Amino acid sequence: DDLLAADDAEGPEAQTLRREQAETLRRLLLGMAADDREIFVRFYYYRQTVREIASVMERNESTVKARLARGRARLRDKLTEEVDGYADL
Numbered sequence: 001d002d003l004l005a006a007d008d009a010e011g012p013e014a015q016t017l018r019r020e021q022a023e024t025l026r027r028l029l030l031g032m033a034a035d036d037r038e039i040f041v042r043f044y045y046y047r048q049t050v051r052e053i054a055s056v057m058e059r060n061e062s063t064v065k066a067r068l069a070r071g072r073a074r075l076r077d078k079l080t081e082e083v084d085g086y087a088d089l
Helices: 012-030 034-045 050-057 061-087
Strands: none
Touching: 012 034, 012 061, 034 050, 034 061, 050 061
């Protein structure tokens, strides 16, 4: 939540947009498989390296890298679908 918190110096419209974006990202992350979500949180929130994640989760580094790449692609696709859906309104 701290990572996605709105900056108080922003105007109300920017704060609202940032909150909506944070909620969308949170919802999409919660929709991920538990292992993939854990990898994302460790990598992007806790700033752990691929090596650290692989060690803690007892996975191969190449597996962690592949899951990050696939997860980013899925998130990008889902976000694109949502943006396109809003454009249709």
